[in-house]
Amino acid sequence: MSLDFPPLKNDLLLRAARGEQTERAPVWVMRQAGRYLPEFREVRAKHGFFDVCRTPELATEVTLQPIRRYAGLLDAAIIFSDILVVPQAMGMTVEMNPGPHFPEPLNTPADVAKLRAHVDVEQELGYVFAAITRARRELDGAVPLIGFCGAPWTLFSYMVEGETSRTYTKAKTWLFKYPEESKALLMRIADVCVDFLVGQIKAGAQLVQVFDSWAGELAPHHFREYALPALKHIASSVRAQLVVQNLAPVPMTLFPKGATALLPELAEYAGYDVIGIDWCIDPVDARKAVGGLVALQGNLDPNVLYGGREAIEREVKRMCERFKGGKAPKAWIANLGHGITPGVDPEDMRFFLECVHKYSKA
Template structure:
């Protein structure tokens, strides 16, 4: 499989994700292909959001945009797509208006009947696989390529809420009022995620990140009950499926935003090689909690990118010192604590990336 792709020139991120010590921390940024870049906005001016996702040449182009702009400064790329292609594959309509909107959300467990009884990811999501393969070739080995999926709890919340939410009233009503039906739907989503991740790896993804963006909306008890089992299901089954086909398992990264209470548990039993951390935990404390079990990724507050070069430099130094003091034996991948936001000046991101050499 790998013979069809150019040899990798920069393996820093892969080595750090596998738990090796690296000469300096590799760095990339969540949502690095996106609206803060004028070249991305130019593409979007004539193409609808999901049209870009579904057109491999466009998805590859916008994935490559930050790699070109910041050549030599980024140590990984991430395929341009969206976590909500999974609910689409399951038979739900999703619009971007400009945020995600489900015209016909799941209001009660009875509505689960509206979902497709089976999901063939190669039929529904082949465009993502094609985009990954094309992007791997066009990267010419400059940096490795991440694939990704949303986590079941986060996808479940969107499917029930019908979009983003501040209170998650509908999604939480489901898990509290219909716990068994909720667990069944969560595992159904998890099975699709497994198929989707395996397909991405076969297409050429060199790392996989699972985004549980709404993990922090659950109490520790409810996270352990409703989210953790599905995260373990994904890591366990992706590993076994790939091993059964003699395909090397790429590093698996889990970003359970806001679930810092669970870091020790996730390091011990989630089955992921790397845990992403947000800015609401001190890096040294994160290192202490995970010990020598996993590598870490994170964790500067994205809003610091609006505060000017001095503030960015100070925050980066503090972050680096924290991970250094924590002495995580499994390494660290530098990143923001969540995705870069649309109003950031691209030159301020460049400064953040250039600080790796200071």
């Protein structure tokens, strides 16, 4: 399927994701369409969170809000959705009160039987595809559009814990008590993620990112045993499906928050073009760890945005200098080390973007 979209005017992000050294670092922010924006809060005052996700017109509006507000400063839009639409597609109920809550989590492997045996992503997640196509058209080529999904381990954790956890006791109990059943569920989630990402690319996504928000909660040997095979499966299977369906390849980004010790293995074996790093590693060390295999993305601590203009400028300058230091890969994408938080002043976000433009020039 070929969709007719307006020509892209700003391809900085895509060039960096392909490993090209760019005239400055492209910049976007995780959760850039979100609660820190008053225009987003106005939408949410009238609509439930998942109602916005499921309504293409609303999802498109929210996706474009930061692009309009920060015209000329952001180098990408990311579709407004949530990683937990995949468990919903698999048959689980997810509520936002205000954080995610699963009324019926998977307590034992026997509960897996409650999940849909087969997930038709067009039927269950077609609203995301419709939002992507609509947003891609309404962007009018201003910047690329990013699609995404959660990583299997992160989704597994939510599905078993039933909510955000500090200890991950239930999810890790599964790994210790039910290792084979855990691996089977992780791969089952991964298969849905593959179909979901391919569907997003068909709908118009020009880069896709896999969010492994809880990667750092696993011991390195457990990450290798449980999380990494599913991540590799997603990367290789998405690429294979694009070939089969005669679709052009798009760059793929992995954000394994907290898994800095595993960067060398992730760069060599996971199969992604870009790896996102959090603020707990120096970009120079990250470059050494990944060699010339991937581009990097990151990594300012989101809390810097509460520190005032002097701190923002100082830390952005430092980040840019560290990313530009060292050896290959020279390509990098400026971002926060995690998502922007709700209390940030939108004008401080603007100042952050302006500082990246100023200090990231090659």
